[in-house]
Amino acid sequence: GNSVTQMEGPVTLSEEAFLTINCTYTATGYPSLFWYVQYPGEGLQLLLKATKADDKGSNKGFEATYRKETTSFHLEKGSVQVSDSAVYFCALSDLSSDNAGNMLTFGGGTRLMVKP
Amino acid sequence: EAQVTQNPRYLITVTGKKLTVTCSQNMNHEYMSWYRQDPGLGLRQIYYSMNVEVTDKGDVPEGYKVSRKEKRNFPLILESPSPNQTSLYFCASSLWTGNTGELFFGEGSRLTVL
Numbered sequence: 001g002n003s004v005t006q007m008e009g010p011v012t013l014s015e016e017a018f019l020t021i022n023c024t025y026t027a028t029g030y031p032s033l034f035w036y037v038q039y040p041g042e043g044l045q046l047l048l049k050a051t052k053a054d055d056k057g058s059n060k061g062f063e064a065t066y067r068k069e070t071t072s073f074h075l076e077k078g079s080v081q082v083s084d085s086a087v088y089f090c091a092l093s094d095l096s097s098d099n100a101g102n103m104l105t106f107g108g109g110t111r112l113m114v115k116p
Numbered sequence: 117e118a119q120v121t122q123n124p125r126y127l128i129t130v131t132g133k134k135l136t137v138t139c140s141q142n143m144n145h146e147y148m149s150w151y152r153q154d155p156g157l158g159l160r161q162i163y164y165s166m167n168v169e170v171t172d173k174g175d176v177p178e179g180y181k182v183s184r185k186e187k188r189n190f191p192l193i194l195e196s197p198s199p200n201q202t203s204l205y206f207c208a209s210s211l212w213t214g215n216t217g218e219l220f221f222g223e224g225s226r227l228t229v230l
Contacts, residue, residue: 004158043120043206043221044159089158103149103210104219106158 002027006090006107013080013114021075021110023064023090031094033057033066033073034104038087047075047088080114087111118143122207122222129197130230137192137225139207147210148190149174149219150182152203159206165190197229 007022025031032051036044048057053068062077073090090107120141129135141148149164151174161174165184179201181193190209194201204226208219 008156041223043208043223044219045221046218049218103147103164104159106160108156108158
């Protein structure tokens with residue numbers, strides 16, 4: 001079956017530090033990969049996505065590259081801000097899997113805390 | 117404004133007392149789904165619906181029911197809640213267009229079962 005593994009948090013950084021949140025996946029088909037962000041008290045919202053190998057998704061200064069050879073989709077940002085404090089979820093979509101109705105398989109989430 | 121609306125946002129109840137969490141979307145989406153979020157486990161799918169009158173089980177359906185009588189609404193029903201259903205619940209919707217993966221989430225409903 002499909003699965004997504006993320007580094008455990010919390011990750012605590014100072015403002016302007018470099019961020020990496022690791023994500024690896026297992027899928028039976030050719031998945032699309034996503035990062036969602038959950039700000040305090042809110043629902044999840046799509047941050048970026050990549051639909052095929054070697055694609056790079058980017059948004060709001062965040063980037064992630066779909067690496068099929070290492071089955072990874074690590075999230076990076078060159079200079080974090082206090083407003084980036086949130087929980088980040090890596091996810092995959094693989095409609096060729098047995099449970100095609102489960103549009104997204106999520107990782108466990110990584111909490112990021114950015115201090116001024 | 118395009119949105120997914122859940123109610124209630126917070127609820128404390130007791131074991132065995134039936135409750136319903138409502139979910140409504142105004143984007144004319146075919147696909148709707150319920151997730152529960154628990155620490156360290158990410159989001160796990162409870163039930164989903166690909167269109168009106170079409171529902172199916174997700175990964176953790178035990179103890180839950182759903183219905184999809186109208187396209188915009190997808191209520192989650194707990195017939196006899198138990199403490200292990202204490203969780204944060206999210207409703208989500210999407211156009212059913214393959215691996216686009218863009219789900220639109222509600223703000224969540226935090227349920228405590230005593």
